Amino acid sequence: MRKRQTQAALNPVAPLQLLTIPEVARVLNIGCTKVYGLIKTDGLPVVRVGETTRVSVTSLLRWIEQREHV
Numbered sequence: 001m002r003k004r005q006t007q008a009a010l011n012p013v014a015p016l017q018l019l020t021i022p023e024v025a026r027v028l029n030i031g032c033t034k035v036y037g038l039i040k041t042d043g044l045p046v047v048r049v050g051e052t053t054r055v056s057v058t059s060l061l062r063w064i065e066q067r068e069h070v
Contacts, residue, residue: 018047018054027060 024044025032038044045059 017057018049019057019060021053021055024055024060 019027021032021035025035028035035044039046039053044055044063047054047056
């Protein structure tokens with residue numbers, strides 16, 4: 001019982017799901033080069049982890065929703 005309480009204290013929220021650029025490309029049904037273009041020119045939000053680039057699922061969904069209302 002004590003171990004579960006400690007784990008819950010260390011991880012109070014669900015883990016953040018981060019997608020790679022190829023995964024984002026598959027979700028959007030576009031190429032990786034286009035994804036990088038959207039990051040540069042259209043504000044697709046990213047998370048930099050060292051030298052890698054990731055996109056959070058939450059941010060990607062929010063970014064898509066913002067474009068649906070334009």
